[in-house]
Amino acid sequence: MASETSKSIYDFTVKDIKGNDVNLSQYHGKVLLIVNVASECGLTQTNYKELSALYEKYKSQDFEILAFPCNQFGSQEPGTNEEIEQTVCTRFKAEFPVFDKCTVVSISAVEVNGKNAAPIYQFLKNQKGGIFGDGIKWNFTKFLVNKEGKVVDRFAPTTSPLKIEKDLLKLLQSS
Structure with a gap:
């Protein structure tokens, strides 16, 4: 689906890690943290540890x-x-x-920048540009999405997931 016409994150269907279609509308009413991840990055250990801690703490609260x-x-x-x-x-x-690394037959992996950027990432960047423009600079860029499917904030790869907790709590407590 073209990101230009998308009004919320719920307008997208993506593939999960097993290749099944997942309509993101199933997350309607939940606060989302969308992250581009990598297994062999210098930021991997800390980010996965803290992301898991946040998830464990708030998954029962529509996160x-x-x-x-x-x-x-x-x-x-x-x-x-x-x-x-x-x-x-x-x-x-x-x-x-965790979602599919491959999203389109001609693309070998989810790309977040460039002409082959996945539509969901085109949308996310369009909603919240970074300090140095829209491009994503590295692994573990984080987008915080409210319960209505709108991107409300963007965090740098070096931002600790635990530092996002106060922003997450505000969204979880909103009606």
Whole structure:
């Protein structure tokens, strides 16, 4: 679906790590943290640990983390979906949804920048540009989405997921 005509995150359908279609409208009414992840990045250990802690603490309060594996930065997510799932679930004990690295037959992995950027990332960047423009600079850029599917904030890869907690709480407590 074209990001130009999309009004919320719920207008998108993506593939999960097993290749099944997931209409993001199933997350309507939940606060989302959307993150481009990588298994072999210097930021991986801390981000996955803190993302898992946030998820465990708030998953029962209408909060979801949506992780999108991306190999666009330094080839730091080189594995197959099966290898990524094994790493995320076993090594990092993540329980939040992880999506498909491959989104389109002609694209070898989810791209967040450039002409082959996944539509969901075109939408996210259009909603909340970064300090130095819309481009995503590295793995673990985080987008906070409210219960209506609108992007309300964007956080740099180096921002600790735990530093986002106060913003997350405000959204969870809103009606």
